[in-house]
Amino acid sequence: MKKKITVLIPAYNEEQVLPMLQKRLHTLGESLPNYELEFLFVNDGSRDGTMQLIRDWAEHDTRVSYIDFARNFGKEIGMIAGFDHIKSDATVIIDADLQDPPELIPKMIELWEQGYDDVYARRRSRTGETWFKKKTSEWYYRVLQKSTRIPIQRDTGDFRLLSQRCITALTQLRESQRNTKALFSWIGFKKKEILYDRDPRAAGETKWNYAKLINLAIDGITSFTTAPLRLSSLLGGLVSLVAFIYIAYLLIRPLFGVPTGSGYASLMAVILFLGGVQLLSLGVIGEYIGRIFNETKQRPLYLIDEYHESTQHTKK
Ligand code: UDP
Ligand code: MG
Numbered sequence: 001m002k003k004k005i006t007v008l009i010p011a012y013n014e015e016q017v018l019p020m021l022q023k024r025l026h027t028l029g030e031s032l033p034n035y036e037l038e039f040l041f042v043n044d045g046s047r048d049g050t051m052q053l054i055r056d057w058a059e060h061d062t063r064v065s066y067i068d069f070a071r072n073f074g075k076e077i078g079m080i081a082g083f084d085h086i087k088s089d090a091t092v093i094i095d096a097d098l099q100d101p102p103e104l105i106p107k108m109i110e111l112w113e114q115g116y117d118d119v120y121a122r123r124r125s126r127t128g129e130t131w132f133k134k135k136t137s138e139w140y141y142r143v144l145q146k147s148t149r150i151p152i153q154r155d156t157g158d159f160r161l162l163s164q165r166c167i168t169a170l171t172q173l174r175e176s177q178r179n180t181k182a183l184f185s186w187i188g189f190k191k192k193e194i195l196y197d198r199d200p201r202a203a204g205e206t207k208w209n210y211a212k213l214i215n216l217a218i219d220g221i222t223s224f225t226t227a228p229l230r231l232s233s234l235l236g237g238l239v240s241l242v243a244f245i246y247i248a249y250l251l252i253r254p255l256f257g258v259p260t261g262s263g264y265a266s267l268m269a270v271i272l273f274l275g276g277v278q279l280l281s282l283g284v285i286g287e288y289i290g291r292i293f294n295e296t297k298q299r300p301l302y303l304i305d306e307y308h309e310s311t312q313h314t315k316k
Contacts, residue, residue, distance in 0.1 A: 010078035045072030
């Protein structure tokens with residue numbers, strides 16, 4: 001029996017790159033004759049011809065499976081839907097836009113065969129990204145790592161090979177506001193890094209923008225750690241202490257004959273500062289309450305319009 005490897009591909013409006021992807025995956029299949037491959041697409045409510053292309057492909061390629069979502073749910077949810085449908089020995093998650101070179105997969109499989117559970121690709125360079133994006137991401141990782149004991153992999157995306165026990169572990173994490181990157185770190189297991197150069201997107205447009213990135217960053221922090229809550233308590237304590245000392249100073253001052261002035265500026269400064277700190281702390285608490293609210297709704301993570309399972313492994 002050949003071992004089965006699933007290539008999981010979340011795709012949203014990717015009609016322009018799919019033909020290229022098809023070619024690259026075909027070549028990949030030829031370079032891995034000793035494995036049974038499955039190409040599992042999650043069509044995330046694409047509004048272009050993506051679904052039709054996948055369907056056509058599945059018609060003449062028995063390796064192709066697909067999940068067609070009822071609407072756009074986002075890549076994070078696309079991945080958990082994929083995990084739920086995987087019955088393989090190992091899974092590789094890859095972007096549809098060929099930013100993750102499929103040629104790296106044989107190397108990942110090799111390391112997996114040596115006993116690693118999570119072979120993740122770390123970007124050596126980030127071609128086609130702005131200086132600002134690189135810097136912000138660097139700071140973000142640094143802050144995130146300081147806030148938790150769990151080792152976080154830097155400069156890695158979702159491009160990785162996972163053993164089936166990692167997949168099983170991930171399917172048990174059912175939170176709705178997902179930051180899958182944080183979950184990969186959380187599950188642990190034997191990890192191995194390989195370096196690669198991330199290519200620019202082959203065609204089409206990125207679906208990311210700064211608003212989405214900021215949301216993902218906040219989700220990353222709030223799903224990982226409650227440190228910001230602790231931080232706002234500490235900040236509150238610190239501000240109170242300073243305020244207390246200042247009050248004491250104000251009370252003592254007249255004893256030494258210093259006249260009490262009108263003090264409009266200092267009064268305003270204190271009021272505004274305290275107001276700001278309070279709002280900030282409330283906002284932090286609000287973030288966590290928002291998460292609690294979303295999780296308590298207990299909605300299904302996704303809804304599937306159509307599921308097609310590759311027919312390959314059913315024939316003996
Ligand atoms: N994607 C998705 N749902 C979305 C947005 C993106 O499934 O709502 C997929 C997209 O098709 C691609 C991958 O997620 O395969 C990464 O998206 P993108 O290339 O736009 O992000 P970037 O590489 O710029 O971070
Ligand atoms: Mg991309």
